[in-house]
Amino acid sequence: MDTLETRELRYFMAVAEELHFGRAAERLGMAQPPLSRAIQQLERRLGVSLLERNRRGVSLTGAGEMLLHEGRAALDATTAAARRTRRAGGADSPGGPRNRLVLAVKAGASHELLHKLLDAYAAEPDAAEIEVLPSGTCEQEGMLRDGRADVALMHAPFNSLAGFDSEELMTEGQIAILPAGHPLAAQRTLSLADVSDIPDLPLARWSRQGTYPPGPGPEIHDQTQLAQLIALGRTVAVFPDSARAWLWAEHTAVPLTDAPPVVTHIAWPAHSRSLALAGLIRTATRL
């Protein structure tokens, strides 16, 4: 009566994202007519029209927008439940309640902090096994939400902590990373304005889920690519202090005076109740 099955949600999400029944059906690996019928049934059961069938295409109604947002959260929660249950059970069978936590970290960030955290936690009396899951640019939120990870290191203001519990671990300034020979590399400090429009060094554009923001700089999706382009004198980058750990000989780091400080948090889903997680958080806040 008012149940909203997972399958229906999946179907609707596909249609709402594609705005095209045929493509959505293909993406779902099914034929178009059953999909049309399923969406109609969903609309009837909810007593609400979700899609505006215009001539030549489909668009979302207000209710459709709502279901797109809320349904995303619901689907994430559902797949998170499945994944975490699988993990809990897989650990369960080999022998004893061998807990395992998946920790998502932005690849390459906070190396030293991560090292200290893992070492300190491993020394705890009954430490769980920690699997470190490198995540793409700002992808930790999604990983926590859909259960790929149990806990994450996040960096405000880049990551949003909305909806998670978190503890502050570290605050650091930001630096500009320049080619060693560049004139600006001789400065003791710089401002954001100084580095944001150097004619010969446009800021690189990071990939976010495969798309790039517009601008003149080179397209990047990997720290190594970026490091190389800087070393070649093609671009400049802004990073937290801890990025000094991976600088090359051809790089020069110059502190930025007016860049917002980067705050590293440890964050986890607010409803988590795991002992292993509690232990990790305790260890982290004591560092």
Next chain:
Amino acid sequence: MDTLETRELRYFMAVAEELHFGRAAERLGMAQPPLSRAIQQLERRLGVSLLERNRRGVSLTGAGEMLLHEGRAALDATTAAARRTRRAGGADSPGGPRNRLVLAVKAGASHELLHKLLDAYAAEPDAAEIEVLPSGTCEQEGMLRDGRADVALMHAPFNSLAGFDSEELMTEGQIAILPAGHPLAAQRTLSLADVSDIPDLPLARWSRQGTYPPGPGPEIHDQTQLAQLIALGRTVAVFPDSARAWLWAEHTAVPLTDAPPVVTHIAWPAHSRSLALAGLIRTATRL
């Protein structure tokens, strides 16, 4: 393959809560054998054993505990999606995108603040319609989670803000509410210790989802009941300052010196993106 249908989740939750297939089946309005089979299928598909079938009864495995917690969140998110979509659509049809927000407030609390908030918001240029939903003791969290409400007034430290976004609205001290004639009512201030074990006035025990904490005091599930019992000289209560609004003539309020301050927040699900909600929050923080 890895989908975890809503129906399966519902079934498992029932069994996990009842720890008894027969009762769970009855609660679900179905027969026991199909339920057994569904749970078996679920376990097979997840590749994990969720329940320990002992002689004479059922208990949860580690994975089962995990699915109980995570599944609750997932089910709440799903019913929230359905409810909010229905609301968004119902408003959609009469005429124009007539937004409506459901605001959960603990019945009787923060009367003055609520009044000011509603008045101020109604004066806004394009204010949505606000439906005030009185909630039981500390039930606002659940209402936000399963979509019965869109936004809530919460009172730290009684409500937990975990998993929600929130803004602080007001801080107030707490008072003891005594029968007017009682000796302690003559004091200018009291401490928690003073009121926690008055021999003739045991603290009342509030109902939480139908159960009562142990203790000598009377069982209460309604502010009016409590007010009456205080007026009759049978009990004493501790409340935030703003409770003075509903005191009777037979009541006396005495400030408590060492009670933790009560902070009223406005809270909402972290993923909300509604314009109407943003307007309400803006109004609230400007009060």
Next chain:
DNA sequence: CCCTGTCATACCCGGTAGGTATCACCGAGA
């Protein structure tokens, strides 16, 4: 040793999810 309460198995039936074929509609061209 039977009786009772539990969950599992066996078997059947009906609803429905999904497939194929086709229709109805509209816009773009020739």
Next chain:
DNA sequence: TCTCGGTGATACCTACCGGGTATGACAGGG
């Protein structure tokens, strides 16, 4: 204007599976 390509909706069929009833297997308690 007529046709053609592409859209979503309809009609109809099949097969799967969710749910029901009847019964089995097993363990404790009298």
